[in-house]
Amino acid sequence: MNVFAIVKRQVDAAVAALIAEGKLPSGLDLARVAAEPPRESAHGDVTTNAAMVLAKPVGKSPRDLALLLVDKLKAAPDVVDATIAGPGFINLRLTDRVWLDVLRTVLGTGTAYGNATIGGGERINVEYVSANPTGPMHVGHARGAVVGDALARLLAKAGFAVTKEYYINDAGGQVDNVARALRMRYLQAIGRITEADVQGALERKEIQYGGAYLIPVAEALAARDGSKWAEVNDDAVWIPALREFIVAWMMKLVKEDLAALGVSHNIFVSEKALVDAGKVDAALAFLTEAGLTYTGILEPPKGKTPDDWEPRPQLLFKATQFGDEVDRPLKKSDGSWTYFAGDIAYHKDKVDRGFTDLVNVWGADHGGYVKRVQAALKALTAGKGQLDVQLCQMVRVLNNGEPVKMSKRAGTFVTMRDLIDEVGKDVVRFIMLTRKNDAPLDFDYAKVMEKSRDNPVFYVQYAHARGRSVFRHAAEMFPAADLSDKGLASADLNLLNDPDELAVMRTLAAWPRTIEGAALAHEPHRVAFYLSDLAAQFHGLWNKGNDTVALRFLQAENHALSLARLALVRGVGVVIASGLAVFGVEPVEEMR
């Protein structure tokens, strides 16, 4: 039940009736007609822009058209009043019964309340994390993981058939580099070289990865294979072997870290598997057949020519035909594929698996890469495929305002594990969703654990816990009462006539459209703001009870009123739980 969707249909019906009466021309486009909560609650319960949007196509002034519509809308079910305001808004007031019905619906549907059908069961692919298997995941990955996972849950709640996907970059030069670094640590593990040798190699940039996290990997390799790799000097032999070892190890760690964060993917796609299966060649052949590749020489970037720049002919993709700035290279000068070539094959693979609606969650440092992948997808799907890229900005980790730079484990950056160990997965998840992903985020260990109004995790969880507390008291006060959702739904809700109580129900009524809006915009953070609003309203009711005994939820001498208010308390709890479920956060029963 979505009150605003129902009103929208009533508005559409009013327009249709006027058309049938010959007062309006037929064939009007109602797509831009909206039924929304007004910004000011004093303006009514629902507002529609119909008169303003349709004024021009029907050739009437907004006010004249509004007069016609108001006439019809006043007769619509549950409409108490319809008035014209401002430049042509039509404000509707609905009967209280509508809001009581909303509450009954919440109690009847539980946390499934808010589930929407706008997705229509359409398949959508959300790819996120996709961290290189070269080291432990850091805070940036944590943000991407949480944003992607919450977005996937949000889309599922909105009725999409979601596939959560992770792309393993296990084929490029970086995994070879980490294999080289592993060999150094391995030689150290079997006593051939010292720590100083490893550090020296790092300083001379002979290896790029040297973190202590490689030591246990090297020891495990030594335990399995003894000293055999010390004797093998043919790169073509030992690199693939060590690479395979480190990738398997790191992916195991990645999956463990993600599990600790409550994140799980449906499918992991290996870049190397795509390469080995010939899919890069096939994808590029596809583009070449379509006449979209050529060999050419790129201009150096203006204003910043690399020192070692020299013009070279390269195989290029005609990205400019699809909105990119320049054509993009597919082959390196040594003849091997670029990362982009592999990514084209990967996105073609997604398309071949039946996806046309794609979302990728990336770090903001990949922003310059968005257009070319979108261009490639258009080329691969004749324009049918849609790729939305959500870029996550930096996370600054702080403790009481002081930057936290060093990880306990990795030494150079704060790892995902550090975060989880410090504050717990639910706090990490919630806080990561309190900003839109393209805005930088401060993550302050002290602040996110603070028990205060300022801390949205605490504030929302506390509202839920307070609600549960009321129920524990209620069970003692009314031992014989049926406090189940079903029992509460049959309480006499007409007793809920306090304006603040009705205001809470209006907020509950806005939950389904919050889900729809957030899902369509791919913006899970909106749920966090909704939950904070709902929690604030609930705490407001609570505080009024502190001041005025008659406004407390539980009235020992008034069974019926207590049950009605318990229904409302429960309704708030259900919607908070429904929202936290989108975030993958557990609602708490009590706070101690």
Next chain:
RNA sequence: GACCCCGUAGCUCAACUGGAUAGAGCAUCAGCCUUCUAAGCUGAGGGUUGCAGGUUCGAGUCCUGCCGGGGUCGCCA
């Protein structure tokens, strides 16, 4: 030099994809309070939405140009 993101109250951020008088919290100021779970409550002040144009019934939101901050820029992924 080019491209992408950001710029809203002293601070941290909203604003439901173009709607009405731009909203919260913190901080400040003025009162109140000791609890159905304590981690408080009520009210007040605070704005040329970086600047300048444009589009239209209507712009924080869309377009153009500046200013400021961040990111990226063939053979990394």
